[in-house]
Amino acid sequence: MSNDDSLIGNVPDGCDSVSSALPKTATVRLSDRERVQRDPDGQTNGETIKGTLVSNTVPYNCNSEYFKLLRIGVDSLYLSYQGELFPEVKERLVKLKQLAQHPEADQQAQAQYAIAGHIFEVKDKGSSIFPYVLEDGAFRISLSRTSKKTPMAYVKISSRYLCSVKPAEAEKHLREILKELGTLDSYAHVSRIDLCADFVSPENMESWGREGWITRGKKIDAHAVNEKFTGWSIGLGGKISCRLYNKLLEIHTSGRTDLVPLWKETGWQEDEPVWRVEFQLMRDVLAEHGLISLDTVLANLNGLWSYASTEWLRLTLPNPDDQTRSRWPIHPLWGYISSIDWETDFNTLSRSFKPERLPEDKRILTLGISSMACFMAKHGITDFDEGLDRYLLALHQHLYSCGEFMGLSAEDYLLEKVRLRGKEYNTILNINEADQKRLEVERAAKDYRKASEGE
Numbered sequence: 001m002s003n004d005d006s007l008i009g010n011v012p013d014g015c016d017s018v019s020s021a022l023p024k025t026a027t028v029r030l031s032d033r034e035r036v037q038r039d040p041d042g043q044t045n046g047e048t049i050k051g052t053l054v055s056n057t058v059p060y061n062c063n064s065e066y067f068k069l070l071r072i073g074v075d076s077l078y079l080s081y082q083g084e085l086f087p088e089v090k091e092r093l094v095k096l097k098q099l100a101q102h103p104e105a106d107q108q109a110q111a112q113y114a115i116a117g118h119i120f121e122v123k124d125k126g127s128s129i130f131p132y133v134l135e136d137g138a139f140r141i142s143l144s145r146t147s148k149k150t151p152m153a154y155v156k157i158s159s160r161y162l163c164s165v166k167p168a169e170a171e172k173h174l175r176e177i178l179k180e181l182g183t184l185d186s187y188a189h190v191s192r193i194d195l196c197a198d199f200v201s202p203e204n205m206e207s208w209g210r211e212g213w214i215t216r217g218k219k220i221d222a223h224a225v226n227e228k229f230t231g232w233s234i235g236l237g238g239k240i241s242c243r244l245y246n247k248l249l250e251i252h253t254s255g256r257t258d259l260v261p262l263w264k265e266t267g268w269q270e271d272e273p274v275w276r277v278e279f280q281l282m283r284d285v286l287a288e289h290g291l292i293s294l295d296t297v298l299a300n301l302n303g304l305w306s307y308a309s310t311e312w313l314r315l316t317l318p319n320p321d322d323q324t325r326s327r328w329p330i331h332p333l334w335g336y337i338s339s340i341d342w343e344t345d346f347n348t349l350s351r352s353f354k355p356e357r358l359p360e361d362k363r364i365l366t367l368g369i370s371s372m373a374c375f376m377a378k379h380g381i382t383d384f385d386e387g388l389d390r391y392l393l394a395l396h397q398h399l400y401s402c403g404e405f406m407g408l409s410a411e412d413y414l415l416e417k418v419r420l421r422g423k424e425y426n427t428i429l430n431i432n433e434a435d436q437k438r439l440e441v442e443r444a445a446k447d448y449r450k451a452s453e454g455e
């Protein structure tokens with residue numbers, strides 16, 4: 001397929017009208033290209049324009065039994081910042097990374113960086129470019145050594161956090177954290193953004209073959225787990241990629257239960273399958289469209305979605321009697337997907353987010369039940385009270401033996417394990433008292449310096 005193929009197809013039945021409009025706040029410019037304006041009768045009219053990213057949107061009264069939109073949102077966001085780490089911060093990061101690499105668990109547990117209400121885990125490994133990594137449930141912050149050629153920070157904002165705040169609000173909080181670590185020279189540059197839409201549809205997502213996808217991407221793959229179809233991926237590894245997959249099945253594996261109440265707010269019923277279509281757009285394609293800063297990217301979400309779902313990829317109804325694939329009609333499902341309007345309020349948010357990385361109690365307790373069941377079965381115990389008493393006694397004896405081997409009491413041995421998990425879950429600050437006092441002095445000195453400089 002040539003890059004000049006125009007989109008020809010039908011808008012889903014039941015839509016009152018179709019609007020084609022520029023994003024209201026967009027200011028970037030693109031190369032000339034053809035915009036196809038789809039009318040309710042299925043006809044198309046080509047219209048050449050210059051300027052900002054365009055969008056073809058269908059109003060939400062098109063939601064029907066065939067397609068019910070539950071939620072749209074930014075699923076992941078990767079940002080980079082130019083700047084320079086404060087010398088004292090760099091020195092502290094070097095020491096904390098060494099603690100993370102220490103063979104003793106009590107030293108590893110102290111590899112934490114507490115800042116702006118977050119207790120970040122300091123990772124024992126980084127990369128040659130970004131040797132220092134801080135992570136919790138909201139951010140993964142990779143920091144570089146002092147260099148004008150390399151960004152000071154490369155940050156992934158988690159999808160869980162972006163379910164609770166808008167991207168601009170998340171970036172504002174991130175910037176406050178980074179200002180505590182160094183001097184920022186510029187605005188946030190977008191390295192990658194993932195746009196997603198969750199929906200319900202009775203459509204059989206396995207009912208079409210690979211030939212139904214018309215794309216500029218190089219790879220088209222269908223996926224299944226235990227012979228159960230799970231979805232499609234198109235263009236993985238490229239500047240743009242797309243995934244259409246069973247999100248409900250995926251969250252049963254990942255434990256992303258925070259999405260469920262958000263779906264229910266927009267009418268999801270528990271017996272309905274939930275599918276997600278997700279576009280991943282890398283820095284190269286954003287830059288090609290003149291979109292570099294976070295502000296300009298967020299101002300052009302409609303245009304980005306339209307470009308990805310009408311020019312880069314579309315799902316069609318193959319016509320074996322017509323060898324010109326650009327004339328194949330658009331699949332009804334794709335008519336709805338490509339027409340999603342990113343200026344509506346379908347980006348439902350949860351305000352219950354916490355930055356800790358917490359496993360579910362159910363998972364933890366299930367492990368405990370399994371452990372106790374194994375112990376009782378081994379010793380031929382079928383009485384619950386007897387099994388519980390003997391299990392707890394054996395557990396205490398095991399803790400005592402392990403602690404004795406390490407030169408610790410049973411209590412101290414267990415607390416050492418707790419502190420390690422507390423670091424991993426971002427719930428317990430393990431820093432010792434002397435270091436805490438030193439950090440308070442450094443922070444007071446930094447605040448004084450800022451005040452003196454009039455910041």
